Amino acid sequence: MNDFIKLAPYASLPEESRGRHFPEPESATRSCHQRDRDRIIHSAAFRRLQYKTQVFVNHEGDFFRTRLTHSLEVAQIARTVCRYLNLNQELAEALALAHDLGHPPFGHAGEDALDTALAPYGGFDHNAQSLRVITELEQRYADFDGLNLTWETVEGVVKHNGPLLGVKADHAHPVPQAILDYDKNKMYLDLANFSSLEAQIAALSDDIAYNNHDIDDALRARLIRIEDLNDIPVVGETFRDIAKQYPDLDASRMIYEAVRRLIGDMVNDLLQETQSRIKDASPKHSDDIRQADHATASFSERIQQCDRELKAFMFENVYRHYKINRMTSKARRVVQDLFALFTAEPNCLPTEWYKLTDGKPSEQTAKVVADYIAGITDRYALDEHSRLFDVQARNS
Known part of the structure; x- marks a missing residue:
């Protein structure tokens, strides 16, 4: 509550x-x-x-x-x-x-x-x-x-x-x-209108989290350096402000401090811009949020520009870094190999999944295989690949 x-x-x-697709009694607690x-x-x-x-x-x-x-x-x-x-x-x-x-x-x-x-x-x-x-x-x-x-x-x-x-x-x-x-x-979802304000905020919270924490991970993995971020709006300014305020701060603490400040800055910006839009629209009900002609939750133009430039920078310098490329190349091959084998030989799937196929290569089998692969973890996918393609691996 x-x-x-x-x-x-x-x-x-x-x-x-x-409500729910299948009606249920409400909880008392x-x-x-x-x-x-x-x-x-x-x-x-x-x-x-x-x-x-x-x-x-x-x-x-x-x-x-x-x-x-x-x-x-x-x-x-x-x-x-x-x-x-x-x-x-x-x-x-x-x-x-x-x-x-x-x-x-x-x-x-x-x-x-x-x-x-x-x-x-x-x-x-x-x-x-x-x-x-x-x-x-x-x-x-x-x-x-x-x-x-x-x-x-x-x-x-x-x-x-x-x-x-x-x-x-x-x-x-x-x-x-x-x-x-x-x-x-099953359930009419009003696909031509916006979602609730809570859903809009969850989506923008996703942007805040992954932008800043990908910076954190990339710096600690030494894929990029702090000085590489100098020209990105808001981000570069934040690191410079910390360096000026704490000239002797070690790199690890500087990264933590920058990420903390950036998250706070973006959260405050989201609050201010969203409050401004709420005030302008004067919604009286959640349906007013859904039926609006634009999103009610938003960043200001300042943070939107930061978001665009940061995403472009991360795509070029982190997500396409050769070390990441090597990992993703291996990952694609693992998924491709598993999909091809299970589709051609569905009887290699675990029994409960094999029963969902029609026992032969087909659209039904392909979709079951996709559900199976999508549900497994990185570690399990690597183990499955080893069990199926390494003739000396144990099938346990």
Whole structure:
């Protein structure tokens, strides 16, 4: 119940939830969105994020962030912002914890490999896979498949980057068929409108977390130097201010201090810009947020410019660094090899997965294989590859 804070009228009020696909009695001790959060935390897919790549392949070092640590950091930021704005903290936290559930092993390298392999059948999209995880692939409950989350949580997972259809949508990529099918046949998700303010904040909290923590990891991995960041708006200024204030500070503490300040700066900017937009729009209900002609949660132009330039810098200097390229090249080969073998010989899949195929190379088999691979961790994928392609490896 949001720590007994009275929620804003345009917040996602738990008592106004549009419910679950499979009706359930309400809890006497938790709001519906607290239950969503708890179900996500207890899911197998969430636990597996501990061994899934953020930037560095999991086995490269214990210090670097994984999808799990990243998701926890996003949740902390989203909850802080929503608390200040009197929004539904539990919904924002649930969305932050769920937003990466559909990522396959090896991060974007694994996703690219699966997308290429599934090209004849519509490709692979981690957002659509997150939907499949929470509505089908998690099998824990006696009465239904999936986690049976509330409409607001499912909507926020699907639309965390904005509307998918209509004039408000970014049409750079087609809407995955799995999302269209779910919207048509299971739960209408209003794909032409924005998501809740909590979902918008969770998405921007994701930007805050990964931008700053990728800087942290890249500096500590010595892929870049502090001085390489000099020309990036806000970032370079922050490091220079710290160097001036603490001329004898060691590099490790300087990095921590810079990341701390940058996160604080971006959070404060998000709060100020979002408050300004709320004041201008005067929303009276959460539906006003959804039906607005632009996003209500946003950074200022100053931080948006920083975000654009930082992403471009990180793409060129970190995500395409030769050491990362070597890891991602290996990762793509592992996923490609596993997909090709399991599709050609589905009887090599674990028994419970083999039973879902039609026993031969086909579209059905390919999609089952993709679900299986998307659900395993970096470490398990490497072990599977060794078991299947190293003739001397033990099949245990």
